Amino acid sequence: MKTVASTQYSVPSDPIRRWLQASALALAVVVFMGAGDSAARFKDLGHRMMCACGCGQILLECNHVGCTYSDKMRDQLQAGLDKGDNDDLILQAFVQDYGPTVIAAPTASGFNRVAWIMPFVALGLGITFVIFVVRSWKNRPTPALADGIMIPHGSELDALRQKARKETDL
Amino acid sequence: MGSPAMSTIGSFALLLALGLSGYSFLAGLLALFNRNAVSARLGETARRAGIAAFAAVLLAAIVLVIAAFNNDFSIAYIFHHSNRELPGAYKFAVLWSGQEGSLLFWSLLLAGYGFVLRLRYKTDQRLFAYASVIIASVQVFFLLILNFAARPFGIIQGGIPADGSGLNPLLQYPEMVIHPPMLYLGYVGFTVPFAFALGALIMKYPGEKWIHITRRWTMVTWCFLTIGVFLGAHWAYAVLGWGGYWGWDPVENASLMPWLTGTAFLHSVMMQEKRGMLKVWNMALIFATFLLSMLGTFLTRSGVISSVHAFAQSSIGTWFLVFIALTVAVCTYFLVRNRSHLKSEHKLESLVSRESSFLFNNLLLLTLCFTILWGTFFPIISEFVQGHKVTVGAPFFNRVAVPVALLLLLLTAVGPLLAWRKTSIESLKRNFLYPAIGAVAVGGMMILFGVRPWEDPSYFYATMAAILAALVIFTVISEFLRGGRVIAGKTDQNLLSAMVQLCHRNTRRYGGYIVHFGVALVIIGILGTPFNKEVEKEMGFGDKIFIGPYTLVCQSYTQDDNPNYGNEWAIINVFRGGKQITTMYPERRFYKASGQPQTLPRIYPSFLEDLFLVNDVYLVYEGKNETTGRPIIKAHLNPLVPWIWIGLIIMVFGTIVALVPNAVVVRVAATTPVRTPAHVGAGD
Numbered sequence: 001m002k003t004v005a006s007t008q009y010s011v012p013s014d015p016i017r018r019w020l021q022a023s024a025l026a027l028a029v030v031v032f033m034g035a036g037d038s039a040a041r042f043k044d045l046g047h048r049m050m051c052a053c054g055c056g057q058i059l060l061e062c063n064h065v066g067c068t069y070s071d072k073m074r075d076q077l078q079a080g081l082d083k084g085d086n087d088d089l090i091l092q093a094f095v096q097d098y099g100p101t102v103i104a105a106p107t108a109s110g111f112n113r114v115a116w117i118m119p120f121v122a123l124g125l126g127i128t129f130v131i132f133v134v135r136s137w138k139n140r141p142t143p144a145l146a147d148g149i150m151i152p153h154g155s156e157l158d159a160l161r162q163k164a165r166k167e168t169d170l
Numbered sequence: 171m172g173s174p175a176m177s178t179i180g181s182f183a184l185l186l187a188l189g190l191s192g193y194s195f196l197a198g199l200l201a202l203f204n205r206n207a208v209s210a211r212l213g214e215t216a217r218r219a220g221i222a223a224f225a226a227v228l229l230a231a232i233v234l235v236i237a238a239f240n241n242d243f244s245i246a247y248i249f250h251h252s253n254r255e256l257p258g259a260y261k262f263a264v265l266w267s268g269q270e271g272s273l274l275f276w277s278l279l280l281a282g283y284g285f286v287l288r289l290r291y292k293t294d295q296r297l298f299a300y301a302s303v304i305i306a307s308v309q310v311f312f313l314l315i316l317n318f319a320a321r322p323f324g325i326i327q328g329g330i331p332a333d334g335s336g337l338n339p340l341l342q343y344p345e346m347v348i349h350p351p352m353l354y355l356g357y358v359g360f361t362v363p364f365a366f367a368l369g370a371l372i373m374k375y376p377g378e379k380w381i382h383i384t385r386r387w388t389m390v391t392w393c394f395l396t397i398g399v400f401l402g403a404h405w406a407y408a409v410l411g412w413g414g415y416w417g418w419d420p421v422e423n424a425s426l427m428p429w430l431t432g433t434a435f436l437h438s439v440m441m442q443e444k445r446g447m448l449k450v451w452n453m454a455l456i457f458a459t460f461l462l463s464m465l466g467t468f469l470t471r472s473g474v475i476s477s478v479h480a481f482a483q484s485s486i487g488t489w490f491l492v493f494i495a496l497t498v499a500v501c502t503y504f505l506v507r508n509r510s511h512l513k514s515e516h517k518l519e520s521l522v523s524r525e526s527s528f529l530f531n532n533l534l535l536l537t538l539c540f541t542i543l544w545g546t547f548f549p550i551i552s553e554f555v556q557g558h559k560v561t562v563g564a565p566f567f568n569r570v571a572v573p574v575a576l577l578l579l580l581l582t583a584v585g586p587l588l589a590w591r592k593t594s595i596e597s598l599k600r601n602f603l604y605p606a607i608g609a610v611a612v613g614g615m616m617i618l619f620g621v622r623p624w625e626d627p628s629y630f631y632a633t634m635a636a637i638l639a640a641l642v643i644f645t646v647i648s649e650f651l652r653g654g655r656v657i658a659g660k661t662d663q664n665l666l667s668a669m670v671q672l673c674h675r676n677t678r679r680y681g682g683y684i685v686h687f688g689v690a691l692v693i694i695g696i697l698g699t700p701f702n703k704e705v706e707k708e709m710g711f712g713d714k715i716f717i718g719p720y721t722l723v724c725q726s727y728t729q730d731d732n733p734n735y736g737n738e739w740a741i742i743n744v745f746r747g748g749k750q751i752t753t754m755y756p757e758r759r760f761y762k763a764s765g766q767p768q769t770l771p772r773i774y775p776s777f778l779e780d781l782f783l784v785n786d787v788y789l790v791y792e793g794k795n796e797t798t799g800r801p802i803i804k805a806h807l808n809p810l811v812p813w814i815w816i817g818l819i820i821m822v823f824g825t826i827v828a829l830v831p832n833a834v835v836v837r838v839a840a841t842t843p844v845r846t847p848a849h850v851g852a853g854d
Contacts, residue, residue, distance in 0.1 A: 050561050056419060058564060061412040101559055105566035106548065111556050115548045119541040119570045126533045134526060137514070 038081050045077055045090060048105070052098040073098075177245050180233035180323040184274075187226035187281070188313040191306050194220040198303035213299055217288050220302055223309060224285035231278045234271060234322055238264040243334050246326040247271055253334040253763035255733035259347050260337055266350045267341050269486075270322035275350075276467070277312040279358040284309065287362060297380060300369025301362070308361055311493050319486050336763025339735075343409050343770075349401035353425055356395025357463040360428060362387045363435075364460035367453055371504050374511045378443050381452075386829060388439075392432050393825040399425045400818040411769045411790045413704060413806035415814065418567040423546045424466030427539050431459040434535040437528050444590060445525065449512035450505065451532070457501045462539075464494050469546070522593045527585035534578040541571050572631050576638060579693060582686050583609075583641040586649060601652075605644035612640035628700035635697040642690040646683045653680075674833040681828025688824055691817030698810030706792070708800040709740070718807040720787055721745040725753070727801060735759045740791045740801055746779060756791035756803065769793070775812040786811045 043060065051062035053069040059077075062070040073094070080090040094102045106112035194216045201213030234247070238261040243249040251268045252261055260267075266275040284305045291298040316322065363384040370380035402425060407415035416422060435455040441447045468490035545562045552560045587593075587601045616633050617623070623633040654669035661668065673680040705717050709724040716722075725741040737759040744752045757770040774787040788806035795802055 048565060050563060057412060057417065061414065061417075099558070101549075101561045104561055104563035105569075106552070106560050106562060111552065112560060115545070115552075115560075115562065115566065116570070118544050119537065119574075122540045122544075123533075123537045123574065126537055130529050130533050134521060134529065 041081055041087070042077060045081075045087060046074065048091070049073070049077075049094055049102050050104050052102055058104060174244065174325070176233055176237045176240070176242055177323040177325055180230050180237070180245075181317075181321070183226045183230035183233065184313060184316050184321075184323070187223045187230065187277075188310065188317050190219045190223035190226060191309040191313055194223060195303055195306035195310055198299060198306060202299060202303065216306075217291060217299070217302060220284050220288045220306055220309075223306075224281035227274070227278050227281040227313075230316075230322070231265060231274055234274060235262060235265055238262070241334070243332075244326055244330045245322075246324045247322050249326050249331055249334045251334070251337055253336040253734075255763070256334075256337055256342075257734065259344070260342055263341070263347045263350075264337065266354065267337055267346075270316070270320045270324075272350065272354075273312060273316055273320050273486075274322050276354060276358055277309065277316060279354055280305065280309055280312065280361055283358060283362050287365075293383060294379065296373065297366065297369055297375055297383070300373055301365040304365035304368050305361060308365075311489075315486055315489050319489060333763060336761055339759065339761045339764060339766045339768040340409055342734075342761070342768075343405060345401055345405045345408070349398060349405055352394050352401055353398030356391055356393075356398050357425075357428065357466060359387065359391030359394055360432060360456070360459050360463050362391070363456050367456045368501065368504065371453055371508055371511070374508055378446070381439055381443055385439075388432070388436060389825055389829055392429070392436060393822060395425070395429050395432060396821055396825070397818070399429055400815070404815060407811070408771065408773065409768075411771045413702065413771075413788055413790070413804075413808060414699075415811070418545070418564045420546050421466075421470050423542045424462075424469040427542055428459045428462040428466060430535050430539040430542075431455055431462055434532045434539075435459060437535075438532050441525055441528050447514045447525065448528075449514065450509060453501075453505060453512065455532075457497075457505075461494055461497060461501075462543075464490060464497070468494065522588060522595070522598065524585065524588045524590045524593075527581060527588050531578065531581050531585060534574055534581065538571055538574050538578065541574065542567070545570070576631070576634050579635065579638040579642060579690075582689060583638060583645050586683060586686070587645060601648065602645075605641055605648055608644040609637045609641035613637040626700070632697040632700050635693050639690040639693040639697070642686055642693075646687045646690075649683055650680070671833070673827060674830070677830045677832055678828045681824045681826070681830070684824030684827055685821050686824075688817045688820030688822075691813045691820060693817075695810050695812065695814030695817060698808065701809050703807040704804065706802065706804040708795055708798060709742075709803045710800055715803065715805050717787075717805050718785065719746050720807065722754075722787075722789070722803075722805055724803070733762070735761045738791065738801075740789075740803055742789060742803065744774060744787060746776075751776075751779065754787070754789050756789040758791045758793060767793075777812065783809065784812045785809050 046060035047058055049059040051057050051059045051067065051070045052073060053062065053067050055062050055067065059070060059073055076094070076097075077090065080093060085093070091103060106115040108116060196216075197212050197219065198216035201209040201216060203209075234245075236242075237245050237248050238252050239258070241248070241252070241254050247268060247270050248264065251271065252264045256264075264271060266272040284302065287298065287305065288302055291302070366380045366384045366387075369375070399422075402422065403415040406417065406422075407413075435452060438448050438455060439452050442449055442452050468487055545566055548562045549559045552558065583605070584602070587598060589597070613633055613636065616636055621629055621633055623630040650669050650672065651665075653672040654665050657663065657672050658665050658668035661671075663671065673684075703717055705715050707713070707715050709715070711724055711726060713724050714721055721744075723743045723745065725743050728739050728741065730737050730739070737757050739755045739757050742754045742756065743750055744754055752774050754772040754774055756772045759768050759770060760766075761768065769790055769792060771788055771790045773789075776785045776787065786806070786808040788808055790804040790806075792802040792804050794800065
């Protein structure tokens with residue numbers, strides 16, 4: 001009871017709590033905005049985009065001689081960062097300039113979500129299937145035993161031994 | 171200069187090969203449906219026609235190579251893929267450097283495999299006859315394309331040019347002389363187990379003999395495909411110059427997919443051999459592997475998906491789609507019709523058993539394959555649904571495939587410790603304790619050395635991969651040690667020779683462990699990726715780049731010229747700890763015939779300085795700054811990458827060991843009563 005009481009006392013009144021939450025949110029926003037310096041953000045965003053020249057390489061990894069796009073795109077990315085744009089804004093600007101294929105992976109919105117979900121759906125279905133198969137195998141009835149135990153001899157014993165060897169010696 | 175005779179001979183040889191293959195298919199099919207003396211003779215002629223088809227395709231391939239060496243630019247293919255000053259090795263490689271030539275090479279390898287198969291027909295005449303007919307049908311498909319859609323001996327229109335357009339500069343690299351043949355030997359090779367499997371299914375072949383017959387074929391094929399995939403990765407690393415070896419390009423993906431299903435087949439087929447289980451599954455797996463090989467060729471050829479190295483694109487994609495659809499229909503029909511023949515002979519007795527580990531191993535390999543297939547084709551699906559393409563690149567595959575690959579690695583470590591039928595928890599604990607302690611210690615050491623897995627997902631994955639790779643290595647070592655100690659105790663040998671003997675007694679099992687060891691080394695090589703560093707700088711004489719423990723000092727630049735290309739080199743001295751350790755020459759070439767430039771990176775693996783934590787110093791001469799005229803050098807420091815290539819060598823070695831027949835065969839006379847228990851493999 002004492003603990004409950006102390007907890008109740010420690011909870012701030014509603015306006016104060018709202019102010020605290022708002023401050024924490026603001027702090028978090030500031031912290032996350034400041035997280036990673038410009039060079040790290042440049043590297044991160046540069047690896048989330050493709051070079052638009054058609055070489056099929058990540059923007060920061062495109063190095064083919066005479067590429068007319070990659071330098072321009074890198075400058076554009078750096079300019080966006082210098083301007084203080086957030087990541088979404090920068091990516092959006094690139095999509096407008098170069099089309100949706102400039103983003104190196106499907107976004108997590110709309111139909112593109114399916115791209116991310118399907119592999120895990122497949123894994124889930126696979127696991128369900130394997131469990132189903134294993135259970136059905138385990139539940140399969142074993143052959144009934146004969147009344148008396150027959151001790152195998154001769155070629156029958158050899159066949160059994162051969163089978164045992166086959167099943168145990170990988 | 172060329173003569174029309176070469177083109178005529180080549181075209182005739184291909185037409186003859188088509189006729190012979192068509193006969194081999196039709197006559198072989200007729201012979202299989204009727205069992206009388208006439209049919210037997212007909213079947214024999216079909217077999218011989220298949221053998222003769224190999225000679226005809228070989229002749230066509232030889233003619234094309236001779237045309238390349240003779241600079242016969244009257245043949246359009248030679249004009250487009252060669253030039254007078256192309257070095258001899260690359261003239262030979264012209265055979266597989268373009269669309270038509272590589273299809274001819276496919277056909278040649280298939281005919282070669284068919285030739286060997288048809289010579290060995292006495293092993294089981296009826297099963298081999300079925301396999302021969304199926305191979306002939308695949309051969310007919312390729313020869314139809316070669317004769318009517320992608321003709322390698324097509325004559326150039328107008329006058330004969332004085333020189334050719336030259337080979338794509340990216341292909342002028344020594345590995346390109348061996349990478350495509352290896353990959354194709356793998357792709358084409360899977361036709362053989364596919365043919366045996368389908369033949370066995372159609373004829374309701376009793377028992378597992380078809381698996382024994384194809385076991386070596388499958389392993390050799392898998393080994394070729396493995397080498398091909400890794401050589402492709404190494405080529406990308408050493409030629410493309412972006413500092414990486416795997417970009418999840420559609421063509422790379424195309425080679426990985428059949429490798430994954432082939433690997434699943436190699437594992438699950440043991441369940442059929444040992445326990446008579448998973449018969450339908452194994453059929454489906456080998457069918458899928460063959461179809462994925464065809465799909466890979468379709469992806470490379472059709473241009474349906476843009477790729478960084480789809481070198482030869484045309485409209486023959488439709489041919490492949492029709493063939494793939496037909497193959498799926500035939501395989502599905504026989505799988506459904508004859509499914510009663512594929513009933514499992516045993517039941518699963520425990521979840522903690524080798525059988526269930528194989529099941530989950532297959533599940534994860536197939537999930538990985540599906541993920542790659544899905545990611546590769548999603549741009550097309552997106553265009554169909556949303557009306558526009560999206561890119562599915564490395565960020566997608568890394569995020570989705572890596573967790574599944576880690577689970578697979580865990581299973582690679584645990585699986586071999588499980589016994590067939592049932593494993594007691596006690597024995598699992600006993601076998602698993604020390605490897606697990608070792609693996610956790612590796613993880614602890616990584617954290618001690620400053621890796622913070624909680625700071626970044628890539629560090630988390632790297633740490634997990636290190637722990638699991640260590641677990642695989644320690645379990646493999648413990649298996650060798652345990653078996654070796656038993657033999658050493660019985661035979662008074664030292665431990666090393668006892669382990670060699672152990673390996674020789676059961677080559678398949680211990681060869682497999684060596685392959686697992688190689689896989690773990692490959693993973694160790696890959697896990698260095700998050701720790702890569704790169705610096706790009708304009709470098710004048712005496713300028714320096716500091717990267718990791720290395721100081722790179724630009725000594726000079728130089729130029730050279732030969733009939734094929736002109737080039738510029740940067741001469742960079744590499745220092746470490748104040749001492750010069752090497753000089754590197756990153757290069758930029760200008761190919762004269764094609765007029766294309768190319769950068770050629772230089773790589774220095776630091777084995778002499780770091781035995782285990784080896785780095786690649788990777789330098790690229792990117793060209794000159796147009797404004798300042800100063801050369802730009804990009805330096806990468808790629809930790810652990812050399813382990814990938816060492817891992818490949820060990821994987822190949824393990825496969826070779828697994829192919830060697832066992833040294834000790836336990837023979838017991840059928841009538842001799844046995845008084846002592848029969849020997850079983852150590853650790854089983």
